[in-house]
Amino acid sequence: MIVTLELKPGTVWSETELSERLELGRTPVREALKRLEAEHLVEIVPRSGAKVTQVDVMQQILMLEMRRELERLIAVSASRRATPEERNKCIQISRYFEGMRDINVMEFLRYHYEAKRFLAEAARNPFAAAAIVPCHAMSRRFYYLHNRVIHDVPVAAKLHANVFEAVALGDEPRAADASDKLMDYADELTRRTVLTRS
DSSP: OTTTTSSOTTOEEOHHHHHHHHTOOHHHHHHHHHHHHHTTSEEEETTTEEEEOOOOHHHHHHHHHHHHHHHHHHHHHHHHHOOHHHHHHHHHHHHHHHTOSSOOHHHHHHHHHHHHHHHHHHTTOHHHHHHHHHHHHHHHHHHHHHHHHHOOHHHHHHHHHHHHHHHHHTOHHHHHHHHHHHHHHHHHHHHHHHHHHO
């Protein structure tokens, strides 16, 4: 709901309102809000509720600086440490990304979420895996917002496919290069939104 802007940036929601809307108890909602706060998608306002954070381009650019290093670390580490079964799975993921032509953005983002989580597990570095979670959360919302204008899922999917293919081959330099190209694209896309607004 936050990624798709159903809960609009800047709005404040109480645990009770969210519980009723989601038809869940307050405890799982409270736990989810704690996680979302760690992912910079909500800000907990005492005695008011959870405020959905604004989509901030400058914050996005700063986050991408860190995400670039983490993405490269995870791609290279997965290239080195993935098991044969995980490499086979990476080939399947790469092919699936390659085949994305007419997929809608939410299907892409759901698949992206699972694929990136799998890659982080294959890297065998729990610290990098935990650190990149908020980066991906912020990036998914930003991408959803701007994809309504640019409609470039096949381009983004191809860049992700290249990373998974390199990991499948165990090619560390190629994985680093593919990861950097993906992040070059993310950075260029983010900066393009600033130019579009001005």
